Amino acid sequence: QVQLQQSGPGLVKPSQTLSLACAVSGDSVSSHSADWHWIRLSPSRGLEWLGRTYYRSKWFDEYAVSLKSRITINPDTSKNHFSLQLNSVTPEDTAMYYCARGGSGYLDYWGQGTLVIVSS
Amino acid sequence: DIMMTQSPLSLPVTPGEPASISCRSSQSLLHSDGYNYLDWYLQKPGQSPQVLIYLSSNRASGVPDRFSGSGSGTDFTLKISRVEAEDVGIYYCMQALQMPLTFGGGTKVEIK
Numbered sequence: 725q726v727q728l729q730q731s732g733p734g735l736v737k738p739s740q741t742l743s744l745a746c747a748v749s750g751d752s753v754s755s756h757s758a759d760w761h762w763i764r765l766s767p768s769r770g771l772e773w774l775g776r777t778y779y780r781s782k783w784f785d786e787y788a789v790s791l792k793s794r795i796t797i798n799p800d801t802s803k804n805h806f807s808l809q810l811n812s813v814t815p816e817d818t819a820m821y822y823c824a825r826g827g828s829g830y831l832d833y834w835g836q837g838t839l840v841i842v843s844s
Numbered sequence: 845d846i847m848m849t850q851s852p853l854s855l856p857v858t859p860g861e862p863a864s865i866s867c868r869s870s871q872s873l874l875h876s877d878g879y880n881y882l883d884w885y886l887q888k889p890g891q892s893p894q895v896l897i898y899l900s901s902n903r904a905s906g907v908p909d910r911f912s913g914s915g916s917g918t919d920f921t922l923k924i925s926r927v928e929a930e931d932v933g934i935y936y937c938m939q940a941l942q943m944p945l946t947f948g949g950g951t952k953v954e955i956k
Contacts, residue, residue, distance in 0.1 A: 770936075771893070771938075773943075773944045773946065773947075776943070786943050786944075789944075822892055826940070829898055829899050830883040830895050830898035830899070830904075830938075831883070831895060831938075831945075832895055832898075832904070834892040834893055835892065836892060837892050
């Protein structure tokens with residue numbers, strides 16, 4: 725059974741960096757058939773895809789164009805997890821953040837969600 | 845980016861009655877492999893989204909058979925044959941044809 729367990733702070737100050745991790749069990753982040761996504765949900769923007777990382781003999785990543793200058797998604801094979809870093813946050817980055825597994829045309833497993841509030 | 849438009853925004857339903865949600869994409873979701881890359885998700889109160897239907901018409905594992913998906917190209921429909929109280933929540937369609945993944949705005953289903 726695949727499980728995704730999220731961790732990270734729920735409160736971040738403006739201009740600082742949001743950092744979340746997603747620990748994977750029951751699969752490998754180095755799988756050749758899965759990809760690993762970050763998505764957020766906010767009242768103003770609904771569900772918004774942030775980016776993904778995946779391994780196909782080497783590592784690839786893709787990001788939402790609107791965030792490309794601020795976002796990094798990194799795999800950590802030693803811990804079998806992947807992380808999200810979002811720099812220079814503003815109150816508009818306040819949202820529920822989710823990690824999810826994809827790779828078969830849909831997102832079949834999701835993390836439990838982390839509410840991140842950007843406030844001083 | 846592919847834009848996804850859902851309707852209605854809100855859907856009050858009576859238990860035992862059918863319900864239907866529509867989703868339209870700004871471009872065809874039909875891939876050269878013959879599949880339409882359109883999924884349906886349900887976010888129940890206090891939970892993460894969960895997949896109900898993938899590739900337009902395939903029920904995900906464990907999803908009751910009262911849920912069905914149909915459509916091709918740019919027009920898709922999720923149907924619930926007989927709504928149950930546990931079906932309340934927000935339903936989203938999502939296109940998986942290309943990155944970025946994009947979602948409909950959601951349809952809130954509530955019991956009358």
